[in-house]
Amino acid sequence: MSLEEKLPGWKEIPIGGIPFKPSTEYKTGDWKVFKPVINYEKCTKCLFCHIYCPDGAIKIKEDGYPEPDYDFCKGCGICAEECPVKAIEMVKD
């Protein structure tokens, strides 16, 4: 760049420092190796899986049952480990 060339003024610089897209546009689901699969015959709707999931990747359905959101689930296995009735199995994705 030559010295004569004008640098962009502050109005032309793209906005910095303000993240503006929801992270739900970034799917972390492809991190996982194993995915949680819920056996609804065993599930008691206690919702501990939803409570403990660090990623908010266990949604609650209309009928009150939990449902993994594989778009975001990272496969950590906490839900399966903590389910009091062992209704969640981690299976190869």
Add this chain to the structure above:
Amino acid sequence: MAEKLTLKDIAKKPDLLMSGHRLCAGCAAGTIVRLALKATRGPVILANATGCLEVATTIFPYSSWKVPWIHNAFENVAATASGIEAAFRAMKKVNKGPLAKYEHIDVIAFAGDGGTYDIGFQALSGALERGHDFLYILYDNEAYMNTGIQRSGGTPRFAWTTTSPAGKVIPGKRKWKKPIARVVAEHEIPYVATASIAYPMDFVRKVRKGLEVEGPAFIHVLSPCTRGWRYPPEKTIKIAKLAVETCFLPLWEAEFKDGEIVYTLSAPSERIARKPELKKPIEEYLKLQGRFSHLFRPKKRDDLISEIQQWVDYEWRLILKRCGKL
């Protein structure tokens, strides 16, 4: 006040931390923040000291926060939160400005152990002394994780970190963990508590209480870190629970009332106080974590494990005394 929250109520509350953040799989910080935000009462403004939580939730151009959230430097989150609260009060007073219409605003500062025990301590202590009405949540993963597992004032003795490596001569960190929550309680602020996400409703109740009191509140919540503590990610809650069951992290609350700091044990620790045989040996907590593996391999170091046990017993006795149990 004191709306009684059940686990079902909490589960049904919408998540204010969105999915798609980039905390490691199994990172307790995600659970801590989700639960804390489910305990809020209405409008919320958050401030976040840099660290894993801040970085992983705001990787440009994405944000995981559904509520107003301010990034600030490593050392001054309590000052930023003070400013938010002061601005809110000023707007209320003159009934002008964007925040004037709110009855109350839940101002919460999140910071890691590096940002609290160490570099952020001055800002924290000042904010407590000035008496701002805000809640400070320390998520303690016991090292500077975001920059590669360096030891902090919150790292426990004999833990391996990259700046306290376990070698032939020195077996990990040499100093003890600073009793941060007690140090904060000595500021004579309305509310201080310790918490573990293995007891989610206890944690949620404490967050709510911290928001409800007038003036500063502080919650120290342990945040097991799969990378830095070196354990498989599904064990996060187990480890958070063992910390309480071994009394490594006794659960208590301290309220400053009528010129006195009144300590109370919380239910999970109260059970152990009543039935001491429930207290598990610290070894059970240590052996699940690779950062303590040099205490078990190649040779079991009973001498060092027993030193940690003595520290746990000493701290536990001290808390029992403060809580009027001894």
